[in-house]
Amino acid sequence: MKSESGRNVSIVGLPMDLGADRRGVDMGPSALRIAGLQSRLENLGYRVEDTGDIKIEIMERQRIKNPKLKYLDEIVKTSKKLAEKVEKVLDNGNFPLCIGGDHSMALGTISGIASFCRKKKLTLGVIWIDAHSDMNTDETSPSGNIHGMPLSALLGLGCKELVNFLGFSPKVYPENCSLIGIRSIDEAEKMIIKN
DSSP states (O other): OOOSTTOEEEEEEEOOOTTSSSOOGGGHHHHHHHTTHHHHHHHTTOEEEEEEEOOOOOGGGOOOSOTTSTTHHHHHHHHHHHHHHHHHHHHTTOEEEEEESSGGGHHHHHHHHHHHHHHHTOOOOEEEESSBOOOOOTTTOSSOOGGGSHHHHHTTOSOHHHHSGGGOSOSSOGGGEEEESOOBOOHHHHHHHHO
8 A cells, every 4th residue: 555645554453461460451452443443544534454463472371581571582572573564564655553552562663663764864753652651671670561661672771682673772862752641650760761
């Protein structure tokens, strides 16, 4: 689907719940589809292509190798797949609408956009709208849940597997990043934000 003045949307599903302790957010893509996401976008005048979901190995078929980085391998593997898909969607001139899942999916979503911007010599800016800053690292996280780490990794902080995947870091620079709606910040995150 080639873009026609920004009217083409490609839906990409990532039914991820590995980044958090609470189960269920993996049903997000299905719920949005059942609620009529595609038809509602089409009613607004968009041409929509649903590319389906990226396959994720469920929690019950894995083990936690490092309690400070729970399910790291699968999160990195699926984040790479998501990043590649997002970049391809952008290369085709479409808008990638990524639906998921827990916040660890931001690693793949934003990394794919960052890779596209790098190739096109564009500056990426991120507006992070969330109650949490998601700026913990494996050294500061009280839970080891990666959904609390994506923004720090995108900024180049933390575990090298999260920071360096796709072969470059940072994905976004602090001066091009804004936090909106933040109300709950861990003590160690406060120092990361100040720095």
